[in-house]
Amino acid sequence: MNSTTPSTDDVTPPPDVIRNIVVPSFYIVICAIGLLGNAFVLGILIFQDQGRVQGNKRSVTNILVINLAIADFIFVGALPFWATEQFLRGRWIFGTFGCKFLSFLSLINLYGSVFFLVAMGIDRYLAVVFAVRVRNYRTPQNAIRVCIGIWLFASLIASQALAFRKVKPVNNMTRCSWYLPPGKAYLDAYFVIRTALGFFLPFLVIVYCYIFIILSLRKRSKKLMTSASHITNKQHKVTRLILCVISLFVICWLPNHIVTLMLAFNLNDEEERKRLHIDTANLISTCLAYTNSSINPIVYAFMKEDVRLQGIALIRKCCGLPDPDDHVPLAARGQPEPSVPRTNRNNTKFLKGRSQSGVEELKLPHSSPMTNATSATCLASNSPVNSSKSTGHSSNNSQDEFAEHEKTLVDTVVVSGEMQGETLL
Numbered sequence: 001m002n003s004t005t006p007s008t009d010d011v012t013p014p015p016d017v018i019r020n021i022v023v024p025s026f027y028i029v030i031c032a033i034g035l036l037g038n039a040f041v042l043g044i045l046i047f048q049d050q051g052r053v054q055g056n057k058r059s060v061t062n063i064l065v066i067n068l069a070i071a072d073f074i075f076v077g078a079l080p081f082w083a084t085e086q087f088l089r090g091r092w093i094f095g096t097f098g099c100k101f102l103s104f105l106s107l108i109n110l111y112g113s114v115f116f117l118v119a120m121g122i123d124r125y126l127a128v129v130f131a132v133r134v135r136n137y138r139t140p141q142n143a144i145r146v147c148i149g150i151w152l153f154a155s156l157i158a159s160q161a162l163a164f165r166k167v168k169p170v171n172n173m174t175r176c177s178w179y180l181p182p183g184k185a186y187l188d189a190y191f192v193i194r195t196a197l198g199f200f201l202p203f204l205v206i207v208y209c210y211i212f213i214i215l216s217l218r219k220r221s222k223k224l225m226t227s228a229s230h231i232t233n234k235q236h237k238v239t240r241l242i243l244c245v246i247s248l249f250v251i252c253w254l255p256n257h258i259v260t261l262m263l264a265f266n267l268n269d270e271e272e273r274k275r276l277h278i279d280t281a282n283l284i285s286t287c288l289a290y291t292n293s294s295i296n297p298i299v300y301a302f303m304k305e306d307v308r309l310q311g312i313a314l315i316r317k318c319c320g321l322p323d324p325d326d327h328v329p330l331a332a333r334g335q336p337e338p339s340v341p342r343t344n345r346n347n348t349k350f351l352k353g354r355s356q357s358g359v360e361e362l363k364l365p366h367s368s369p370m371t372n373a374t375s376a377t378c379l380a381s382n383s384p385v386n387s388s389k390s391t392g393h394s395s396n397n398s399q400d401e402f403a404e405h406e407k408t409l410v411d412t413v414v415v416s417g418e419m420q421g422e423t424l425l
Contacts (some may be wrong), residue, residue, distance in 0.1 A: 018280060019086055027083035028285045030294050034076030034179035037297035038069040044311050047067075060123055063143040067150070068116040072293035075109035078102050079290065085176065092176040096167045099176035103165040109152075111198060113293060115150045117249065118202045125209035129216045157197060160190070191264040199257045203249065210246060241303055248299060251290035256285040 045066050081102050126134045166179045180186040259282045
């Protein structure tokens with residue numbers, strides 16, 4: 001595609017059925033999916049109901065996801081213009097300003113998307129491997145500074161489009177193409193910048209970060225001598241997400257950069273280009289690379305459980321459907337409930353939902369000083385032992401309350417241990 005790869009005027013175009021029908025149609029599909037997906041993510045993360053999902057407000061991860069969605073949104077938003085160019089057999093009808101500006105937007109968001117993926121990888125690496133050391137540095141303010149730096153750096157690289165993208169008449173039609181200064185040095189510089197900064201260096205950084213994330217999670221899980229299954233499940237979820245991120249990044253972008261390198265070595269050899277079908281491969285690989293901007297919302301936002309639940313709630317709200325969570329206990333939604341006992345004479349129930357039989361199996365020793373002191377306090381405040389009208393019946397009540405309070409302490413200890421285990425990862 002002209003917006004990403006320099007082209008020459010004497011290049012034989014690929015078959016019309018691919019260039020003028022398949023490619024424009026694919027661009028439109030990518031544009032529609034990308035605009036809807038990224039707009040949906042932005043709507044959730046920016047205009048979310050702060051009272052529905054806790055933990056999303058001003059988080060570092062969400063700031064990076066928002067900027068990634070903005071980059072992808074603008075990137076796919078320019079695709080209809082390039083689809084029009086392909087549909088008109090290479091004719092450019094949007095003028096010189098449109099040629100330069102749209103090329104600039106495409107490049108700035110092309111590189112910006114890749115750099116935001118790297119930033120997310122580095123952030124996850126720091127959060128997992130050096131969680132304690134960097135907790136004072138992983139702040140929303142620093143995340144915003146990083147995002148501003150990424151936009152500026154991507155703009156600097158993309159500024160080459162403002163200088164070297166021009167509209168010139170070729171074969172009785174105007175074309176928007178790269179017109180680099182004469183000499184192989186400029187052409188080599190373009191390909192080096194595009195392949196190195198646009199793929200290979202980000203790829204190495206991402207792989208490095210996620211390898212150490214996996215190793216750190218496995219090492220941490222081995223140190224935790226616990227049989228809780230949720231730790232293993234979380235480790236597997238993180239591992240699957242990491243493999244998905246790396247795989248999609250490689251699948252979408254590696255073919256395009258391989259074709260770019262082939263163009264660098266065979267740009268002036270027309271016979272070799274025809275034999276290798278490089279021009280057709282360039283179109284197909286570009287379409288594949290552009291799909292990454294459409295699937296990023298799924299990978300980086302909808303795989304987050306809290307955002308996914310909020311998205312479902314937003315859809316139900318737009319459709320006028322009742323929210324089922326209004327009638328679902330907090331424990332069923334994965335949110336902790338206060339361990340407030342509801343006691344009676346014969347049974348003790350807790351909001352945590354633990355069965356009474358499970359509590360009776362874990363009796364605290366009666367000689368525990370904390371148990372005795374706390375129980376004495378409870379009896380002093382709830383039983384009439386200090387009253388001058390105390391009877392044998394009130395003594396029985398005190399014994400019942402002592403037993404019930406002891407069970408309350410047991411259940412509180414068990415529940416507290418579970419909640420601590422849930423926050424280890």
